[in-house]
């Protein structure tokens with residue numbers, strides 16, 4: 001596990017800023033903003049900046065889900081849309097996508113806030129692969145999913161240990177043995193140890209590795225923090 005104290009401290013400062021933001025949002029009863037990051041953002045954070053074609057090639061034949069995908073299904077330069085164009089079985093999961101949701105101009109503005117430069121289309125192709133469900137109620141068969149990605153949802157917004165436990169339990173249910181979950185941003189593993197024995201029990205179903213990412217020059221977009229990979233044992 002990474003023991004670099006500078007990286008550890010930078011990550012703590014990222015989470016401090018995030019906590020101020022989320023607590024203020026809570027106090028003002030503001031909803032979680034659904035953003036829509038680009039494929040290049042996901043490549044940089046989750047795949048060590050490998051090229052688009054390398055990432056897509058590696059995805060072929062796999063079932064992949066983006067948990068708390070926000071408005072990415074509507075955005076042309078998202079990983080969701082790149083996978084659709086390439087015939088990759090990629091799903092977006094977000095309560096925001098519940099049946100009846102209509103993408104309005106205010107949503108488009110919010111998607112742009114942290115989004116890429118692609119076009120945003122309320123009638124984008126492939127929306128049937130977006131599911132309006134929660135992370136702990138996934139529309140997948142047992143042991144069927146190869147890879148789960150999640151950006152700025154788990155740990156960033158969802159902190160309640162009871163909820164985290166039910167989410168990771170659901171991940172263990174749907175993942176194939178050896179299947180992986182990649183989450184960004186996360187704290188150093190030593191500061192996110194489970195408190196309850198039932199949560200610890202669920203987490204013992206994974207091998208955990210962390211990699212420090214972030215770009216000092218573009219820290220608003222790529223803040224210093226760890227991306228954590230959980231591999232189902």
Ligand SMILES: C[S@@+](CC[C@H](N)C(=O)[O-])C[C@H]1O[C@@H](n2cnc3c(N)ncnc32)[C@H](O)[C@@H]1O
Pocket residue numbers: 032033034035036037067068069070071093094095096114133134135136150151152153157158
């Ligand atoms: C800050 S946005 C991040 C969106 C996208 N992953 C990104 O990085 O642009 C957080 C998203 O998580 C979704 N969300 C909140 N609670 C969730 C849950 N329990 N399960 C799945 N998604 C959730 C929200 O609707 C919102 O779209």
